[in-house]
Amino acid sequence: MCGSIRTPRTSTSVTAAKRVVVVGAGLAGLASAIRLAAAGVHVTVIERGTRPGGKMGRREIGPYRWDSGPTIFTLPELFDQLWSAAGATRSDDLTLLPVEPASRTFFADGSVLETSSDLTKLAASFGALDPRDAAGIPAFMRRGEKLWRELDQTFFRKTLSPLSLLAPMSWLAGIRLDAATPYSRRINQTFHDERIRHVMRYKSIYLGSTPQSVPGAFLSIPYIEAKFGTWHPEGGMHEAPLAMERLARRLGVEFRYGTDAIGSVIRDKRISALRIAPRSAQPRTLGTGPAAPNQPGEERIEADAVLFNADIVHANRDLIGEENLGALSRQRFKRITPSSSAYILHLGVKRTFPDLAHHTVWHPENPNDELDRIISSPVPSGDPTLYIQHVAATDLTARLDGRTALYVLTPVPPLKDRRWWEEHRDEYRAATIKRVCERIGLKPEEIEEQADWTPLEFEREQYCHDGSIFALAASFFQSAYFRPANASPDIANAFFAGGGSQPGGGIPLVMLSGYIASRTILKRLGLPLPPSEAGQIF
Ligand SMILES: Cc1cc2nc3c(=O)[nH]c(=O)nc-3n(C[C@H](O)[C@H](O)[C@H](O)COP(=O)(O)OP(=O)(O)OC[C@H]3O[C@@H](n4cnc5c(N)ncnc54)[C@H](O)[C@@H]3O)c2cc1C
Numbered sequence: 001m002c003g004s005i006r007t008p009r010t011s012t013s014v015t016a017a018k019r020v021v022v023v024g025a026g027l028a029g030l031a032s033a034i035r036l037a038a039a040g041v042h043v044t045v046i047e048r049g050t051r052p053g054g055k056m057g058r059r060e061i062g063p064y065r066w067d068s069g070p071t072i073f074t075l076p077e078l079f080d081q082l083w084s085a086a087g088a089t090r091s092d093d094l095t096l097l098p099v100e101p102a103s104r105t106f107f108a109d110g111s112v113l114e115t116s117s118d119l120t121k122l123a124a125s126f127g128a129l130d131p132r133d134a135a136g137i138p139a140f141m142r143r144g145e146k147l148w149r150e151l152d153q154t155f156f157r158k159t160l161s162p163l164s165l166l167a168p169m170s171w172l173a174g175i176r177l178d179a180a181t182p183y184s185r186r187i188n189q190t191f192h193d194e195r196i197r198h199v200m201r202y203k204s205i206y207l208g209s210t211p212q213s214v215p216g217a218f219l220s221i222p223y224i225e226a227k228f229g230t231w232h233p234e235g236g237m238h239e240a241p242l243a244m245e246r247l248a249r250r251l252g253v254e255f256r257y258g259t260d261a262i263g264s265v266i267r268d269k270r271i272s273a274l275r276i277a278p279r280s281a282q283p284r285t286l287g288t289g290p291a292a293p294n295q296p297g298e299e300r301i302e303a304d305a306v307l308f309n310a311d312i313v314h315a316n317r318d319l320i321g322e323e324n325l326g327a328l329s330r331q332r333f334k335r336i337t338p339s340s341s342a343y344i345l346h347l348g349v350k351r352t353f354p355d356l357a358h359h360t361v362w363h364p365e366n367p368n369d370e371l372d373r374i375i376s377s378p379v380p381s382g383d384p385t386l387y388i389q390h391v392a393a394t395d396l397t398a399r400l401d402g403r404t405a406l407y408v409l410t411p412v413p414p415l416k417d418r419r420w421w422e423e424h425r426d427e428y429r430a431a432t433i434k435r436v437c438e439r440i441g442l443k444p445e446e447i448e449e450q451a452d453w454t455p456l457e458f459e460r461e462q463y464c465h466d467g468s469i470f471a472l473a474a475s476f477f478q479s480a481y482f483r484p485a486n487a488s489p490d491i492a493n494a495f496f497a498g499g500g501s502q503p504g505g506g507i508p509l510v511m512l513s514g515y516i517a518s519r520t521i522l523k524r525l526g527l528p529l530p531p532s533e534a535g536q537i538f
Contacts, residue, residue, distance in 0.1 A: 061449045236391065262277050
């Protein structure tokens, strides 16, 4: 049974002639490729890296193995839906382990808060800080469920245009979804204890944004964690894209790694071919337009449609080219507000940590200062929130003989002054190591491997504009109707899936982006649509 494909949804004979090229093997690129291939489309994925997953990558040094991007995995039901759309079963390819406690947070005043998807444990944890917040959990869950159900029927399942705002129904949906209430205000109205409020407000960082700028509908995020749990793919987060790639290959998807998309051949507002070339040793300067013609090894791939999973600003400015964009898009992609970024430090240490949770966070004395300035500050905070992922707490395959792989993350602003990271990288790394040692009682001499990754690498390796890790900040005017749609308004056969397009960034939303984009393409190509998956997760 393992790895089998049961029922192709669509007759391939009807669709064999259609060809889609996907630029980027990030989660949304993989999800789209799988869905299109399951519908009988011939799909080729172009990826500049050497493996699938994009931000959901992996680093290996000696016996150590670390995740290199996301660590919090929610809504596995979206992966189940993907496998099922391909006539397969997710658990045959990917094992998910529950993470318990979901997180442990330490505050500067010495207090601790654990979260859990076991609501009895969550109530005990909240109640220890403020009994009113334990009593408020049922109301929070009811509100979260209402938001989630509405989102999963509407905004998360179709591409939206600002023109839809002309319809009164859209305004009514916006009211139901609390769109005009800032997330921070909604959290302050829902919870009483300042520490619980901060843990909840801090979830806006999952969208790379500040809690004031994110709409109230994002209360659905803590609801989703509490309702559907927090998970870890056995073997590491990167196992998820590896499993997706295997599924895609079984459906006939072709992958070309180490290959850069460098521009498009555009005629009559359509891409007739995508320009590709072997990955160049020198990264491109983003925002400077398509590569000059006749690059070494350049090829052209013809396609009925091109789906850009690569960063949306890079795709529009450097792969489609500003000269092919309408005036609105040209302005938009010059003025976009990027999401926050991250500094990542991988430590391989010669000891174990029996009491360290899977996800642990230490907040600084004035946590709001850092959070409120996470987009606008020109340089990282001198007293950042510290996060450590310790997968060995959950995953037996990560338990090394007397050694531990620790993944350390501090949230940092997107790139403004590139020289800052060039000049201060070593200093920032030393300060982060010092903080880690103080927090978990690690001795510097116990560290045998270390490697870091700054916003500069997000920009140079994965072409993320300004090193942003969620592409666009999820502010009111960059969310829902105002976020770039999954179909280009300028080029008839160009489509987008991933953190920068609708519905947004983060694992669940980019999986949904792949769902929306693949259906938008099938519709545009005149192919039959598979059954809707909206409203089935509750
Ligand atoms: C440090 C970090 C922590 C995070 N934490 C979480 C978390 O805990 N939970 C969560 O849900 N989300 C988290 N996220 C966000 C989540 O990882 C992303 O939203 C998601 O993985 C992005 O997927 P994507 O489909 O947009 O593609 P991406 O992962 O952005 O992949 C795009 C791909 O396109 C390729 N590409 C770009 N340009 C070209 C080109 N010209 N030619 C060929 N290929 C190209 C890139 O190499 C890349 O592989 C985190 C992200 C980071 C970086």
